Amino acid sequence: xxxxxxxxxxxxxxxxxxxxxxxxxxxxxxxxxxxxxxxxxxxxxxxxxxxxxxxxxxxxxxxxxxxxxxxxxxxxxxxxxxxxxxxxxxxxxxxxxxxxxxxxxxxxxxxxxxxxxxxxxxxxxxxxxxxxxxxxxxxxxxxxxxxxxxxxxxxxxxxxxxxxxxxxxxxxxxxxxxxxxxxxxxxxxxxxxxxxxxxxxxxxxxxxxxxxxxxxxxxxxxxxxxxxxxxxxxxxxxxxxxxxxxxxxxxxxxxxxxxxxxxxxxxxxxxxxxxxxxxxxxxxxxxxxxxxxxxxxxxxxxxxxxxxxxxxxxxxxxxxxxxxxxxxxxxxxxxxxxxxxxxxxxxxxxxxxxxxxxxxxxxxxxxxxxxxxxxxxxxxxxxxxxxxxxxxxxxxxxxxxxxxxxxxxxxxxxxxxxxxxxxxxxxxxxxxxxxxxxxxxxxxxxxxxxxxxxxxxxxxxxxxxxxxxxxxxxxxxxxxxxxxxxxxxxxxxxxxxxxxxxxxxxxxxxxxxxxxxxxxxxxxxxxxxxxxxxxxxxxx
RNA sequence: GCCCACGUAGCUCAGGGGAAAGAGCACUUGCCUCCGGAGCAAGGGGUCGCAGGUUCGAAUCCUGCCGUGGGCGCCA
Numbered sequence: 123x124x125x126x127x128x129x130x131x132x133x134x135x136x137x138x139x140x141x142x143x144x145x146x147x148x149x150x151x152x153x154x155x156x157x158x159x160x161x162x163x164x165x166x167x168x169x170x171x172x173x174x175x176x177x178x179x180x181x182x183x184x185x186x187x188x189x190x191x192x193x194x195x196x197x198x199x200x201x202x203x204x205x206x207x208x209x210x211x212x213x214x215x216x217x218x219x220x221x222x223x224x225x226x227x228x229x230x231x232x233x234x235x236x237x238x239x240x241x242x243x244x245x246x247x248x249x250x251x252x253x254x255x256x257x258x259x260x261x262x263x264x265x266x267x268x269x270x271x272x273x274x275x276x277x278x279x280x281x282x283x284x285x286x287x288x289x290x291x292x293x294x295x296x297x298x299x300x301x302x303x304x305x306x307x308x309x310x311x312x313x314x315x316x317x318x319x320x321x322x323x324x325x326x327x328x329x330x331x332x333x334x335x336x337x338x339x340x341x342x343x344x345x346x347x348x349x350x351x352x353x354x355x356x357x358x359x360x361x362x363x364x365x366x367x368x369x370x371x372x373x374x375x376x377x378x379x380x381x382x383x384x385x386x387x388x389x390x391x392x393x394x395x396x397x398x399x400x401x402x403x404x405x406x407x408x409x410x411x412x413x414x415x416x417x418x419x420x421x422x423x424x425x426x427x428x429x430x431x432x433x434x435x436x437x438x439x440x441x442x443x444x445x446x447x448x449x450x451x452x453x454x455x456x457x458x459x460x461x462x463x464x465x466x467x468x469x470x471x472x473x474x475x476x477x478x479x480x481x482x483x484x485x486x487x488x489x490x491x492x493x494x495x496x497x498x499x500x501x502x503x504x505x506x507x508x509x510x511x512x513x514x515x516x517x518x519x520x521x522x523x524x525x526x527x528x529x530x531x532x533x534x535x536x537x538x539x540x541x542x543x544x545x546x547x548x549x550x551x552x553x554x555x556x557x558x559x560x561x562x563x564x565x566x567x568x569x570x571x572x573x574x575x576x577x578x579x580x581x582x583x584x585x586x587x588x589x590x591x592x593x594x595x596x597x598x599x600x601x602x603x604x605x606x607x608x609x610x611x612x613x614x615x616x617x618x619x620x621x622x623x624x625x626x627x628x629x630x631x632x633x634x635x636x637x638x639x640x641x642x643x644x645x646x647x648x649x650x651x652x653x654x655x656x657x658x659x660x661x662x
Numbered sequence: 663g664c665c666c667a668c669g670u671a672g673c674u675c676a677g678g679g680g681a682a683a684g685a686g687c688a689c690u691u692g693c694c695u696c697c698g699g700a701g702c703a704a705g706g707g708g709u710c711g712c713a714g715g716u717u718c719g720a721a722u723c724c725u726g727c728c729g730u731g732g733g734c735g736c737c738a
Contacts, residue, residue: 158681167680170718180718206681207718253738295738315737392736403665403734410736417738444732447666473667474732515675518667520731522674536686542700553697605676608685619702627696662700 129196137187162211169208180208220569222585223642231648235591240280244436247273251288254343255299260494267512269441270356271600279595286360300336350497376423385459400455422456440469473520510537543611544647548660554624571635580613584646607650
């Protein structure tokens, strides 16, 4: 699929050369989409940017560029104009619109919007990593939807992705969890700071009498977590056990490496990491005075292990909640102290979801009784709506979901609007088949019959998809796809409303052309939904 | 006090150096002989938190302030 932008940029550079403009070092002609239709399909600010260094009037320079471009038009360019303070605007011909349809139909939903720039680079995306001390809650759902969508986007852009879940199956929290199960099993009150949720009482009923409560509880929690995540179509390639890492001797190994890098010291009976030498606010304890590891030490060993597994050219992406933000500096400091390039660890921080029920905040407290389980959210609104809703907005915003409203507003959820657009296009194709229409290939179809403004809008919107997937992957921002889907679904509904495809009053050639557009639209919607992990139903 | 994110329409949010500020919901008003009305169209509604600065150009970048959320453990 030829990228129209590349040919336009080439043409711009050609025009600049012919105008004998000396380009500042590193100059790249900028190309953007104008907000207004009359400003064409693509617009360049090159004349505005260069006017000052070159020392000439921006409009004059733009005129020079335009006159060259008008006599040397790249493929699909119908007209080049000067506008405003000195923009160079490209207006594309209908032939370009037709190529958009052909590209989409030929690619199909699996391949459409794919890119190769990932170049097979290894990426480990670690997300959720909820403690195995209970069910995943509604807050984890956002990280689950986000991490999986980022992974899907990276895959679509040519990266080799591994989804990983880190299991904190040892340490203080696990001891407390085990003690809580044991106490509840004997009908005793749970220890102070123990776990007291309803699920503890429920699980204890299944627990055999003479078993290691800690270990049994961990397995019980993992089974529960996997099941719920699976219900949301989130699955992991690797479930990485902290206990297994500790058992392998990796901690001692990491400790030795830190010591020989002179990155540790002893004070007040504890062993400290000189993290402040590597950009952290203060030094951090690795081994407490009582001899126990802090959370940090195994986690450093874990990240070293991940770096080894991802290979020298690979990168790590961690999805952390905002409550772990303060942790980034010390982890990067530790990696730097060990001689790793800290930029190989990328931490995506997601702001925390706030939950309300009828306007009253519900705290998601780990050990208190008021847990809103992810399972309940999925049961209430369905996996598709849950995922789409979690990905509706940027991870930098802290959304408030009112559970009562989420349940009540299912029909208003944008996911249905988007899925409905897909189902409608499918129903048109079904209807055509039922009416005995035999669809020809796009190359034998006269796409020039697509002259309705609705049709053109839909094609232009579809043409953005490739840029959207690339940007969404690079910015780790799946909500860009969500936003595009809503916009595109809007143009599809408009087309559906105004442009009948099958019927006695529609010329057979027009039916053919519109069916091609219908196919292209289905590809775009299905591909977009696929990158979010949301289904594209044929009928609703 | 320090660190991070956010503050855009009544509400939920896109946009994140370019030309006249965008969507959904809500509200008002039209549109079903016709591919699914879970739809389409039109309308009202904005000092883009405040104040400076950088720039040919700022909602967008920088600084300060105000407000909101999160963090600042020998918890994880």
